[in-house]
Amino acid sequence: MKTKIVEHPVCFLLVLLMLTGCDVPQTSPVVAIASATPRADALNTPVVKAPATATIQPDCSVPYFEPVALLSNDKGLLVKNEQKIFIVDTNSWKPVGTFEVPVALDSVVALSPDGRLLAFTHQQENTIQLVNMEDGKVINTLSGHTSLITNLKFTPTSDKLLSSAHDGWVRVWDTHGNLIDSFQPTGADNFPSEVLGMAISPDGIMLATIPFDGPVKLWEMRTHEEIRGMGGSGGYDTSDVAFSPDGEYLASDLATGLWVWRVSDGSLVLNGINTMAFAFSPTGYVIAYSDIDQNSDLILFSLDRLQSLHRLEGNNGWLTFFADGSQLMSTNGMETWIWQVDNESLLSIACN
Numbered sequence: 001m002k003t004k005i006v007e008h009p010v011c012f013l014l015v016l017l018m019l020t021g022c023d024v025p026q027t028s029p030v031v032a033i034a035s036a037t038p039r040a041d042a043l044n045t046p047v048v049k050a051p052a053t054a055t056i057q058p059d060c061s062v063p064y065f066e067p068v069a070l071l072s073n074d075k076g077l078l079v080k081n082e083q084k085i086f087i088v089d090t091n092s093w094k095p096v097g098t099f100e101v102p103v104a105l106d107s108v109v110a111l112s113p114d115g116r117l118l119a120f121t122h123q124q125e126n127t128i129q130l131v132n133m134e135d136g137k138v139i140n141t142l143s144g145h146t147s148l149i150t151n152l153k154f155t156p157t158s159d160k161l162l163s164s165a166h167d168g169w170v171r172v173w174d175t176h177g178n179l180i181d182s183f184q185p186t187g188a189d190n191f192p193s194e195v196l197g198m199a200i201s202p203d204g205i206m207l208a209t210i211p212f213d214g215p216v217k218l219w220e221m222r223t224h225e226e227i228r229g230m231g232g233s234g235g236y237d238t239s240d241v242a243f244s245p246d247g248e249y250l251a252s253d254l255a256t257g258l259w260v261w262r263v264s265d266g267s268l269v270l271n272g273i274n275t276m277a278f279a280f281s282p283t284g285y286v287i288a289y290s291d292i293d294q295n296s297d298l299i300l301f302s303l304d305r306l307q308s309l310h311r312l313e314g315n316n317g318w319l320t321f322f323a324d325g326s327q328l329m330s331t332n333g334m335e336t337w338i339w340q341v342d343n344e345s346l347l348s349i350a351c352n
Contacts, residue, residue: 246285
């Protein structure tokens with residue numbers, strides 16, 4: 001199966017270089033001040049919604065999409081829809097680069113941290129395509145899973161790709177698409193279970209998995225030994241799990257809501273939030289989530305102070321912080337909002 005870039009390859013490379021070479025205005029990141037004795041009522045700390053002032057009018061020229069990842073300079077957003085994978089400029093919200101690959105809305109897509117590799121699934125075939133981002137060419141087709149693939153994650157060093165599936169296996173591939181390792185994480189009662197989500201710790205040592213039934217668990221990547229059962233009980237195919245950038249916290253969106261634990265001892269920090277999206281700030285001490293029970297507003301919560309810092313009138317969709325932590329993007333496939341976190345102002349809004 002061949003993959004190609006719609007634009008001339010040289011032009012597309014120039015676009016990517018322009019995207020990755022732009023400077024990002026520096027503003028103050030979110031900083032959570034440590035508190036040695038968090039108040040018992042901290043979870044109920046009231047927050048105030050700030051008036052939204054959009055500086056960019058909605059632009060409906062971009063079709064419905066699902067986001068994959070911000071590019072390294074925050075100026076480009078890699079997205080997918082029912083036909084293709086493309087890049088959207090986060091200033092103009094115009095498509096600036098397109099991959100003509102046979103993706104569907106149920107395809108799982110991942111971009112390597114170094115931006116060099118793209119992986120996406122063909123769900124009907126239970127296979128994965130590994131693509132070179134520079135020229136759009138397929139490096140290899142990865143086969144081995146026997147049922148629906150639920151998640152793709154690159155290691156922090158971009159030298160390996162992990163895939164999980166309903167068949168209960170986590171498979172590890174090198175950058176050429178060769179299978180180099182595999183194992184079956186367990187769920188309830190230590191029985192093998194469908195793996196609905198996974199995350200790799202920032203140091204690449206631990207793997208967190210979400211089973212269909214049973215608690216989120218931590219595993220030693222190299223030996224596959226269980227480190228600890230964290231908690232919770234199962235998830236959905238859309239469930240997610242992630243480590244904070246500093247590796248101190250683990251969060252997971254499960255069937256029973258959002259759960260957050262300290263990695264060092266497995267202690268529970270936050271749970272019971274009805275949400276389908278969350279993101280850690282670059283500092284690692286702040287987590288953003290959409291609260292479905294609160295009009296799907298975006299809540300920024302300090303994990304070390306155990307209190308809310310900001311409430312932003314938002315939407316219940318994919319969340320990500322910009323690299324310096326000063327801005328937060330929220331998109332639900334129909335609308336995309338970008339917030340300035342420190343003063344709770346809406347910088348831009350676009351309809352997809």
